[in-house]
Amino acid sequence: MVSQEIAGVAQRILIAVRNTIMLLDQLPTGQRAEIAAIDWSVLPSDEGKRLRALGVDEGASVTIRHRGIFFGRDPIALSIGRMTVAIRRVHARAITLRPLEAVPADLPEAAE
Secondary structure, X not given: OHHHHHHHHHHHXXXXXXXXXXXXXXXXXXXXXXXXXXXXXXXXXXXXXHHHHOOOOOOOEEEEEEEOOOHHHOXXXXXXXXXXXXXXXXXXXXXXXXXXXXXXOOOOOOOO
């Protein structure tokens, strides 16, 4: 009886996690999200340096603006602050996101 309740709670937690965490290449176009984690070990060191220099790091707010039209939908154009950065889909798969509240992507971000 107790083990069934624990299994039920664990299943609800797993469903909630799957619904709230996604990879950057899975983010719908126009939806804002926050970078939760980046697996730097799968990226070449020079690409990691380039992405960090462009502001791609944990805590940054990103929005996918466009996807490529070729096979694999490469590259992905994403907005970070006032910049638009193009990254490869394989690099986007190393970035884990946490979706933000549904806010139209065309609205400017509030000044802090």
